[in-house]
Amino acid sequence: MLVSETAVLVTGGGSGLGAATARHFASRGARVAILDYAIDKAESVAADIGGCAVQADVSDPDAVDSAIEEAAGKLGSVPRVVVNCAGVGLAARIVGREGKTSFDVFEKTLKVNLFGTYHVMSHAAKRMMNLDPLETGERGVIVNTASVAYEDGQLGQAAYAASKGGIASMCLPAAREFAAYGIRVAAIAPGLFKTPMMEGLPEEVSAKIAANIPFPPRLGEPEEYALLAEHIVTNPFLNGTTIRLDGAVRLPPR
Template identity: 65%
Template sequence: MDISGQVAIVTGGASGLGAATARKLASLGAKVGILDFDADRGSAMAAEIGGHAVKTDVSSEDSVAAAIASVKDTLGAPRIAVNCAGVGLAARVVGREGKLSTDVFDKTIKVNLYGTYNVMSYAMREMAALDPLDTGERGVVINTASVAFQDGQVGQAAYAASKGAIAAMTLPVAREMAKLGVRIMTIAPGLFNTPMMESLPEETVQGIVANIPFPHRLGNPEEYGLLVSQIIANPYLNGETIRLDAATRLPQR
């Protein structure tokens, strides 16, 4: 799909991987809707790239429905949707003194998994109503998992479960939407230089980098945005999860 002139939705588009994706798509001529819980940063990003921002709680179906309707009214119906919104909460299943983490599990699933499903569902409904392009495509949805879906570390049970579910639903959703010409792909990023990483002590970051084979560094968010653009451009990519991780395999801890 030629990105130029298309309407794209990016959740979590105010920072990190989402911001890099929003900038990349805008640089290629897309009209970008920023769906982010941080209204101020979302508005700043929209002003930077000439897009449209909507404060959105992706875990709320009503919030997602209103946000996509706002993007449609302002920019047009989306042909591209990229889900980058998520949380990275960590907790042991059974912690000290028998403390449970069911609250962490509940929030993580609601934001990461339900949030992805909500946005994907409403975006695909809009795409299905569009006329097909010359390639037969009506739209592309790109979801974000994590290498933790295969290499989950201690304390990542909730996070790994949410990201594993995102990866697992990629193929069945792609099969369902095939007759309508809507492609579904998932990216599983490794260790990237996002705001979460920037908040860690330098010694901790260097310890993390030590586990990355090549390139021997944290990933740049722009490299995630580049892969998003490549997936959109290549019409034969569908129903698969791509690890973007410099050959990283996470250790136990």
């Protein structure tokens, strides 16, 4: 599927990987809508790229449904491409100090990361199904964001790893289900990237983290995530798989 002139929806597009993806697709001629809980950030990026912004909490299915409908109206058509980057990176031990459990962290993380991805995928796909197929037979492409933590979860990442593992695990069955409609589904599992969360760390801490990445020995650039998202969209045989994008890193236990 060509990116130029295609309607694209990016969730979490107000910052980090999502913002880089929105900017990259716009630079390739796509019409981009940004869905983000932080509408001010979404509007700022949208203004830079000539796109549009809509607000929603991805953990709320009704809000997601309304936001995608609004985005379709602003774009002039139902998005054929959806890139899910919205998420949170909360950390907590399963049982912490003095026996305190952390189900609240687990619940919130799954609601935003896993349920949110599922809500966006569901409400986007039901609209894509009614689009006319392209010459390739494709009606749409959905790219979800997992994480290397789904395989290499560190201490304190039980909730995060579970949420990202769910995203990776539902990739194949979702692709199989939507195949009848010409909709592809793939996932990217980023490693350690230069996102706002990482940029908030002290320089010496970031340097230590980057030193564990085999090659290139640095944090990933958000634009490199965007490049892979674009390749998934343009390569019609990429379907039902989760791709690690990590410089060959394998996370240690802590």
